[in-house]
Amino acid sequence: MILxxxxxxxxxxEAGHFPHPSAAAIEALNIAQEGHGWISDxxxxxxxxxxxxxxxxxxxxxxxxxxxxxxxxxxxVIHYCNSVSCWMLGAEDNCRHLSEKLGxxxxxxxxxxxxxxxxxxxxxxxDRAPVLMIGEETHFNVDPAKLDDILxxxxxx
Amino acid sequence: xxxxxxxxFKPDGSAATLAEYRAGGGYEGLKKVLAxxxxxxxQQRVKDSGLRGRGGAGFPTGLKWSFVPMGEDAPKAKYLVVxxxxxxxxxxxxxxxxxxxxHQLIEGVAIGAYAIQAPIAYIFLRGEYRLAAERLRRxxxxxxxxxxxxxNILGSGFSLDLRLHTSAGRYICGEETALLNSLEGKRAxxxxxxxxxxxSGLFGKPTIVNNVETLCNxxxxxxxxxxxYQSLSRTGDPGTKIYxxxxxxxxxxAWELPMGTTAREIIEEHAGGMREGFRxxxxxxxxASTDFLLPEHLDIPMDFGSIGKAGSRLGTGxxxxxxxxxxxxxMVLNLEQFFAQESCGWCTPCRDGLPWTVGLLEGLIEGQxxxxxxxxxxxxxxxxxxxxxxxxxxxxxxxxxxxxxxYFRADFERYLQPKKVSGGAYA
Numbered sequence: 098m099i100l101x102x103x104x105x106x107x108x109x110x111e112a113g114h115f116p117h118p119s120a121a122a123i124e125a126l127n128i129a130q131e132g133h134g135w136i137s138d139x140x141x142x143x144x145x146x147x148x149x150x151x152x153x154x155x156x157x158x159x160x161x162x163x164x165x166x167x168x169x170x171x172x173x174v175i176h177y178c179n180s181v182s183c184w185m186l187g188a189e190d191n192c193r194h195l196s197e198k199l200g201x202x203x204x205x206x207x208x209x210x211x212x213x214x215x216x217x218x219x220x221x222x223x224d225r226a227p228v229l230m231i232g233e234e235t236h237f238n239v240d241p242a243k244l245d246d247i248l249x250x251x252x253x254x
Numbered sequence: 255x256x257x258x259x260x261x262x263f264k265p266d267g268s269a270a271t272l273a274e275y276r277a278g279g280g281y282e283g284l285k286k287v288l289a290x291x292x293x294x295x296x297q298q299r300v301k302d303s304g305l306r307g308r309g310g311a312g313f314p315t316g317l318k319w320s321f322v323p324m325g326e327d328a329p330k331a332k333y334l335v336v337x338x339x340x341x342x343x344x345x346x347x348x349x350x351x352x353x354x355x356x357h358q359l360i361e362g363v364a365i366g367a368y369a370i371q372a373p374i375a376y377i378f379l380r381g382e383y384r385l386a387a388e389r390l391r392r393x394x395x396x397x398x399x400x401x402x403x404x405x406n407i408l409g410s411g412f413s414l415d416l417r418l419h420t421s422a423g424r425y426i427c428g429e430e431t432a433l434l435n436s437l438e439g440k441r442a443x444x445x446x447x448x449x450x451x452x453x454s455g456l457f458g459k460p461t462i463v464n465n466v467e468t469l470c471n472x473x474x475x476x477x478x479x480x481x482x483y484q485s486l487s488r489t490g491d492p493g494t495k496i497y498x499x500x501x502x503x504x505x506x507x508a509w510e511l512p513m514g515t516t517a518r519e520i521i522e523e524h525a526g527g528m529r530e531g532f533r534x535x536x537x538x539x540x541x542a543s544t545d546f547l548l549p550e551h552l553d554i555p556m557d558f559g560s561i562g563k564a565g566s567r568l569g570t571g572x573x574x575x576x577x578x579x580x581x582x583x584x585m586v587l588n589l590e591q592f593f594a595q596e597s598c599g600w601c602t603p604c605r606d607g608l609p610w611t612v613g614l615l616e617g618l619i620e621g622q623x624x625x626x627x628x629x630x631x632x633x634x635x636x637x638x639x640x641x642x643x644x645x646x647x648x649x650x651x652x653x654x655x656x657x658x659x660x661y662f663r664a665d666f667e668r669y670l671q672p673k674k675v676s677g678g679a680y681a
Contacts, residue, residue, distance in 0.1 A: 164381045164382070182574055220382055
């Protein structure tokens with residue numbers, strides 16, 4: 098087992114809230130991802146079994162959502178918004194800057210395993226565009242200078 | 255001017271506490287409802303108020319509720335689901351309501367759940383709204399502690415279990431039947447209608463899905479009455495509206511204003527007008543899936559009927575501005591890339607038509623466009639339009655495209671002469 102006893106307990110608890118355990122699929126994937134960083138095939142199989150689903154069914158859910166990772170990611174994922182208001186106000190410049198600063202392209206992870214760079218759709222803060230999330234935290238009115246402040250030297254190639 | 259929805263917002267951006275919410279009359283609407291009104295009366299009053307859904311479609315809320323089976327023979331299991339999956343590009347109003355005054359939503363949920371006699375309610379929240387999730391969790395716990403949720407609310411005999419579900423991010427989840435599939439732990443493809451969710455929704459039980467802002471209106475309607483509520487508006491559509499502006503204005507933001515405020519007032523007075531050096535070329539009045547309007551439409555009231563007559567939709571009421579230094583074709587490409595990516599892939603016109611649209615626009619911008627491509631784009635607007643797809647995603651995606659082809663034709667045609675464009679007319 099890759100899932101810890103704690104994780105199994107929490108997943109079972111979530112599943113108990115619904116008429117069918119499979120309804121807790123997203124909750125379970127989130128719980129597992131929080132502990133393990135991403136959803137490997139082995140994790141997927143274990144979760145599917147806990148929820149009484151086939152791995153294929155659970156995978157059709159896991160691959161559907163922007164925030165479930167089916168490949169390894171860095172400790173902190175940078176999601177930069179590329180939707181219309183952010184695009185208009187400099188999202189592409191920010192992405193280019195991040196890419197150069199971290200030495201990675203979209204979908205790639207820095208050598209030290211710290212950051213993965215991914216685009217994301219509208220983050221719902223268009224009045225403070227451009228916006229991006231680094232890990233759990235959302236940053237507003239971002240420009241390359243602000244990115245340098247936020248990231249410092251960490252993750253530099 | 256009354257601003258019921260945002261009255262408890264604090265300048266520092268922190269959430270109104272339960273004590274603060276109650277000091278301003280919070281939970282009095284719920285108290286009144288539970289003590290004085292039978293569920294059908296609650297439904298009737300919401301019908302009388304004229305409240306229309308604030309999630310984009312503008313369906314009358316009381317009418318939506320009225321299709322839920324009621325009475326002794328109705329199923330005991332029913333659900334009220336809050337649609338907090340705010341992912342429409344340009345929309346950021348629900349975030350403000352969730353972060354600024356979570357108890358207002360909870361009170362609205364309790365009133366709505368009582369009206370349809372649902373013992374369980376879910377808040378379906380987009381996963382990226384971490385702060386909103388944290389504040390909602392705290393507020394739900396506070397409300398439970400004070401008997402405003404849970405067993406026997408305020409001694410009324412009505413019980414409600416309110417749960418927070420944080421999604422994992424996908425635009426289609428905002429479509430109510432896709433949302434229900436997602437909540438059931440399935441791939442979030444929309445469902446065929448009928449059956450409508452009011453009859454067979456979550457887990458096959460009667461279900462109402464209402465937007466965050468819609469539900470936030472309820473406490474005020476019941477505390478202050480229908481006449482008061484209707485007097486808030488400047489037009490036939492009652493209440494206030496949280497309007498927002500993004501793009502190249504001096505002060506982007508959101509403001510609660512009387513329903514029917516004009517785009518001119520919103521943009522010029524509240525958002526401070528365009529930034530120095532930029533002129534307004536057009537705007538999407540209600541988010542990414544609404545038709546462009548032009549500066550000549552600025553004096554039209556921003557309400558459901560008036561914006562509809564002008565050929566667009568009020569949608570979420572959050573305006574996205576196109577300025578004269580931004581290429582409309584590239585802006586439309588960005589919008590279509592969004593819709594193509596977020597299509598669930600279930601039905602063919604949407605799954606294949608949106609990438610086709612994106613490809614044509616990219617080709618045009620890269621200088622490989624042919625004159626007939628513009629006709630193809632126009633044909634796609636029909637093929638992906640209402641009636642040909644499973645849900646409203648593709649028709650919504652066609653709204654900015656069809657209106658851009660109409661209003662900004664010259665900008666599309668300019669790309670047909672690649673040499674003259676080089677770099678484009680826009681920076």
